[in-house]
Amino acid sequence: MHDGGKILTGLAVFLVLALLPFWHNAVGGTAAAPQPKIVTQEKECVAPRETIRSTHMELLNTWRDTVVREGTRTYMDARGKTVNMSLTNTCLSCHPNKKEFCDACHNYLAVSPYCWQCHVEKKESA
Amino acid sequence: MERERRALLKLAGLTVVGLAGGALARTVEASSKHAAKPGTKRLAMVIDPRKCLEKDGCTDCIGACHAAHNVPAIDDPRREVKWIWKEKFSGAFPDQEAEYVDEALTSKPVLVFCNHCDNPPCVRVCPTQATWRRDDGIVMMDWHRCIGCRYCVAGCPYGSRSFNWVDPRPFLKSPTPDFPTRTKGVVEKCTFCDERIGKGQQPACVEACKEKALVFGDLNDPDSAVRQTLRARFALRRKAGLGTRPAIHYLV
Numbered sequence: 001m002h003d004g005g006k007i008l009t010g011l012a013v014f015l016v017l018a019l020l021p022f023w024h025n026a027v028g029g030t031a032a033a034p035q036p037k038i039v040t041q042e043k044e045c046v047a048p049r050e051t052i053r054s055t056h057m058e059l060l061n062t063w064r065d066t067v068v069r070e071g072t073r074t075y076m077d078a079r080g081k082t083v084n085m086s087l088t089n090t091c092l093s094c095h096p097n098k099k100e101f102c103d104a105c106h107n108y109l110a111v112s113p114y115c116w117q118c119h120v121e122k123k124e125s126a
Numbered sequence: 127m128e129r130e131r132r133a134l135l136k137l138a139g140l141t142v143v144g145l146a147g148g149a150l151a152r153t154v155e156a157s158s159k160h161a162a163k164p165g166t167k168r169l170a171m172v173i174d175p176r177k178c179l180e181k182d183g184c185t186d187c188i189g190a191c192h193a194a195h196n197v198p199a200i201d202d203p204r205r206e207v208k209w210i211w212k213e214k215f216s217g218a219f220p221d222q223e224a225e226y227v228d229e230a231l232t233s234k235p236v237l238v239f240c241n242h243c244d245n246p247p248c249v250r251v252c253p254t255q256a257t258w259r260r261d262d263g264i265v266m267m268d269w270h271r272c273i274g275c276r277y278c279v280a281g282c283p284y285g286s287r288s289f290n291w292v293d294p295r296p297f298l299k300s301p302t303p304d305f306p307t308r309t310k311g312v313v314e315k316c317t318f319c320d321e322r323i324g325k326g327q328q329p330a331c332v333e334a335c336k337e338k339a340l341v342f343g344d345l346n347d348p349d350s351a352v353r354q355t356l357r358a359r360f361a362l363r364r365k366a367g368l369g370t371r372p373a374i375h376y377l378v
Contacts, residue, residue, distance in 0.1 A: 064270060068266070068268045068270065069266075069268060071260065071320060071324060073321075073324050073325075088303045088304075088306075089303065089304065114309075117309040118269065118306040118307050118308055118309050119306045120196075120301050120302070120303045120305075120306065120307060122303050
């Protein structure tokens with residue numbers, strides 16, 4: 001243990017650098033989770049709020065497969081209402097504010113869904 | 127030793143019989159694949175070139191299709207994307223060598239698009255099942271699944287498939303929100319307007335044609351417009367000798 005001091009110093013520097021994000025949050029506090037802005041006239045979504053929050057991506061994948069591969073285009077939702085399975089024309093008709101509704105959370109979580117490379121965003125009215 | 131040899135020979139014999147049976151079953155299954163299932167449709171189109179050529183330079187169907195499906199207008203022929211277009215007669219029907227046919231037909235362009243074959247080579251070569259044949263005969267595309275390998279482009283004997291070499295978005299003036307655009311690196315083609323047929327509408331090109339040169343319908347229904355037209359007049363199919371069994375018929 002001739003170089004004990006150097007090793008310990010190195011370890012300390014490593015720990016400080018590796019845990020920098022945690023120090024940053026401990027000192028500066030975490031960024032507040034965004035609150036998606038809901039501007040819809042509808043009272044309920046096609047599924048309960050908690051289900052949509054946690055599994056909307058799975059629902060969209062199911063819609064995609066049902067429409068494209070099975071050719072079925074309508075979906076009986078949780079309210080018993082039949083809706084057209086369409087991201088652009090159903091989801092975005094209730095939520096025309098894509099920037100505040102979709103992008104706010106996706107950016108916060110650093111996920112970049114590539115839906116919008118093909119699916120057309122309607123021009124935001126707001 | 128003798129007994130072991132006998133057991134081995136028995137086992138080998140059984141294996142051969144088993145393998146042959148499996149292969150036979152697969153052959154039977156493959157040959158019955160193209161037979162119409164009762165109650166299913168076989169969507170097809172009949173084109174009357176004489177009616178189509180009535181109005182010189184008419185591109186109503188092409189315009190309607192490309193607008194409805196966000197098909198980009200790229201001028202560079204190496205990168206262009208097309209779902210429905212006009213082809214020289216000799217290009218569309220290279221195997222039609224009949225001489226002295228009415229030049230009014232052979233000198234004019236032919237309207238061509240995906241033939242929605244019964245036996246589509248593009249489907250056979252697609253490694254991801256991004257393209258497949260629906261029960262109603264439509265050769266569909268799933269752009270979510272396409273990996274852009276272009277085997278289907280090479281496999282299609284009609285050149286019906288286009289590859290997106292560049293991002294198509296800048297080439298679309300006002301994309302319709304009713305249909306997705308495509309992205310760079312996927313193959314696209316005519317889907318027989320599956321999205322309109324699902325709503326009980328006719329394909330966009332059929333609806334756009336004022337001369338009624340395009341007739342769309344179900345070949346399995348003996349009273350459908352396509353069957354009636356095909357009974358009344360002789361029709362050609364493109365490169366029929368290849369065995370792809372196209373669903374687009376050209377009246378003579």
